[in-house]
Amino acid sequence: MRLFVFGLCCVSCVATAPPVRSAPPGADTYGDGVDWQATGDEVVTLLQGYLQVDTVNPPGNELRGAEYLKAALERDGIAAHIVEFEPGRANLVARLEATKPSGEKPLCLLSHLDVVTSEADQWEHPPLSGELAGGPDGGSEPMVWGRGALDMKGMGIVELETLVLLKRMKVPLDRDVVLLAVAGEEIGNQGMKALVKGDAWPGCGHLINEGGLGLRDALIPGQTAFAISVAEKGVLWLRLRAKGEAGHGSTPMPGRAPMELLKAAAALMAREPKPRVHPSLYELLRRAGEQKGGVSGFVMQRPGLVDLLLEKRLMSKPTTRATMTDTCQVTGYVGVGSAPNVIPSEVTANIDCRVLPGTSPDTLLAELKERIKDVQGVTLEVVSKEEANESTWDDEVFASLARNAVRGRPDAVSGPVLSVGYTDSLVARPLGTRAYGFVPFEVSAEELATMHGKNERVSVANLKRGAEVLFRAVVDVVVP
Ligand SMILES: [Zn+2]
Incomplete structure (x- = not known):
């Protein structure tokens, strides 16, 4: 199981209170x-x-x-x-x-x-x-x-x-x-x-x-x-691969795989995804605010005020931020074996991206490829993807x-x-x-x-x- 955290989306679905049956008599x-x-x-x-x-x-x-x-x-x-x-x-x-x-x-x-x-x-x-x-x-x-x-x-x-x-x-x-x-x-x-x-x-x-x-x-x-x-968010698991000339660690040269990999990883992580609130979060906040009452309860029940007053706070917490954005992070590096003084010809990084409902993994992939197009000898391969x-x-x-x-x-x-x-x-x-x-x-x-x-x-x-x-x-x- 993967942890739930409170997630966000759009306003239209929130206003409709579900007209579903209550418990049958008896x-x-x-x-x-x-x-x-x-x-x-x-x-x-x-x-x-x-x-x-x-x-x-x-x-x-x-x-x-x-x-x-x-x-x-x-x-x-x-x-x-x-x-x-x-x-x-x-x-x-x-x-x-x-x-x-x-x-x-x-x-x-x-x-x-x-x-x-x-x-x-x-x-x-x-x-x-x-x-x-x-x-x-x-x-x-x-x-x-x-x-x-x-x-x-x-x-x-x-x-x-x-x-x-x-x-x-x-x-x-x-x-x-x-x-x-x-x-x-x-x-x-x-x-x-x-x-x-x-x-x-x-x-x-x-x-x-x-x-x-x-x-x-x-x-x-x-x-x-x-x-x-x-x-549930969808998945885009990627392998970022850099290739270059193998060589001696004593002489820094441009275009070596490990340094290009770092550049590409940094370019990917510099992404600033825009927040998008899933309607479930507005609904949960509405229900919580209704029970709490008072000024903060009033704010929680109104999606417009949530956007205005709470979005920044929600985005500042990693757990809620993950429910509001398409995320990517480097989860590890896999080196082709090398010694401290040997530059390998190939290194890879694992990247775990998660997409909100409404984001196609392919759209995100295209965006990521655009970000690293100028980095030498680097490719992105799809390991797994699910909407x-x-x-x-x-x-x-x-x-x-x-x-x-x-x-x-x-x-x-x-x-x-x-x-x-x-x-x-x-x-x-x-x-x-x-x-x-x-x-x-x-x-x-x-x-x-x-x-x-x-x-x-x-x-x-x-x-x-x-x-x-x-x-x-x-x-x-x-x-x-
Ligand atoms: Zn489980």
């Missing part, structure tokens, strides 16, 4: 009938075991994770289908069929089975332990520790529990509800790409996946913003997630965001699926940083509340 009885204490305990135990299953990618070995989930589903009589697309690499599909079909396409709950690597010696509790212990530095709040607790085995278990509860509570379904757990999200989305090409792809009308989550003090001190990702994509938030699934995220939480708001990184949702949207990224946990900035970092963990309170939020959100959508 839907609450299902959520009210669940023993949430026992459910939370069950989620904790399931997650502890899941975190102990080694699906570190590379190499992945996600078949092990898929088998773990399959066994858990089968204990409740839910059949799961595992598709192994490469040896040891597998996706899982489990379906609850509609009991009162309305013709709606399936609602899919997606997670990825793989997790990233860890530097285990830096962790307070080992990354594959699944230990239930207090918070870091002697904290007392119970937490489940392990690589994937937030990204995203915790969500995977919450989704699985949702399927199990729908079955146990005999919730009537107006559409199929499908659990999907895929391999290889962390490197190249291999599992999702294999799934959508194969027979097992259920043709999801909606997808709930990772993306946003609840972040304390995100916009306003004391307020939690539950961010639901509706859009950005997005889903409307004028939608019943979005509305249900947003409503249930803040249920019983007068100190919280929920709203749409643009993700600066991409997830498997980027693969699904071009197939006509509306994809929303929302992990119903509430974290601090420090906890957020543990994803892909050290000491990843999720509180027991988050698992319990998250299971309830997701179950109620799904029930509100699928009950006829």
